[in-house]
């Protein structure tokens with residue numbers, strides 16, 4: 001009998017669901033015992049229901065597991081959720097209501113007042129907000145979310161600067177990978193040799209989520225940070241990895257060495273607690289003039305670090321730089337896994 005915490009994956013067949021399976025394969029604390037997806041997949045063996053798209057083999061014990069219907073009956077208490085957002089809106093509250101800890105990737109509840117939107121390195125203290133949820137008070141169930149895949153890299157780069165110098169204004173233009181759209185995602189004829197200057201709802205998510213993430217927990221609510229963010233989101237023909245060009249205005253003047261030190265020295269609760277999925281260095285500054293690049297830098301920190309480069313003065317604001325993060329690891333499954341580990345370390349999951 002395993003001493004690990006049993007976990008389930010909702011939306012196990014999709015792009016993010018597959019990443020969960022990959023990242024959980026040899027996890028020291030958690031063991032996958034339950035997989036669920038839509039009616040199209042329920043009742044099939046996982047290997048039949050899923051088109052495995054990752055470059056590591058599908059773990060043998062998972063391949064022969066049967067996909068369950070997406071209902072709480074028979075599900076374990078800890079659920080990593082990677083559902084399409086329409087399905088998440090309907091299903092995640094049912095699991096929380098049944099007493100499950102739902103650690104969600106979907107946008108459905110990220111900006112709801114009583115739902116923590118958490119990056120452990122940035123705002124791990126916001127997790128306490130889950131105590132205000134009606135489900136938690138009723139039977140210990142709750143929903144905790146991680147941010148949008150393009151907001152996470154941006155906010156990891158902004159957080160250490162916000163703490164030391166105050167960030168007042170942000171302009172960001174993204175170059176987002178196709179895997180960010182799930183599978184099969186964008187048609188190849190639409191994206192090959194092309195740039196699509198529109199991702200539905202993405203700019204609004206980046207702007208609202210950044211303010212909530214950098215905000216302060218005040219009693220039972222979050223006071224959003226007073227940061228103005230203007231986001232321009234683009235889909236580009238890159239497989240994995242969102243690259244972002246960023247300009248910032250700071251409240252207090254800073255030298256480039258101070259900014260680079262703030263990034264490289266940034267450590268938080270996830271590193272102090274030595275959570276299994278926490279990168280040693282959450283933000284890495286690369287001084288090379290032509291980095292970061294998705295193909296070369298996406299797996300730094302096992303895909304959990306944000307890589308920053310090209311810091312230079314900005315003609316509009318104070319400073320400009322480039323940030324890269326892995327959208328399905330740091331921006332999705334890895335982010336949720338780290339939140340699950342923080343919840344476990346802090347006793348919210350037994």
Ligand SMILES: NC(=O)c1ccc[n+]([C@@H]2O[C@H](COP(=O)([O-])OP(=O)(O)OC[C@H]3O[C@@H](n4cnc5c(N)ncnc54)[C@H](OP(=O)(O)O)[C@@H]3O)[C@@H](O)[C@H]2O)c1
Pocket residue numbers: 010011012013014015016017036037038039040041042070082083084085087088105106107147148149179180181182183184327328331332
């Ligand atoms: N891809 C990324 O980089 C990324 C990053 C951050 C956040 N997210 C968010 O994570 C979530 C999953 O994204 P994804 O890219 O993995 O999408 P995806 O590849 O389209 O997978 C969606 C998953 O949801 C399941 N599903 C759909 N409708 C369902 C229903 N009615 N009931 C139960 N299950 C249902 C699908 O099951 P079937 O296979 O049976 O249809 C599949 O397992 C989305 O909310 C997305 O916005 C994605």
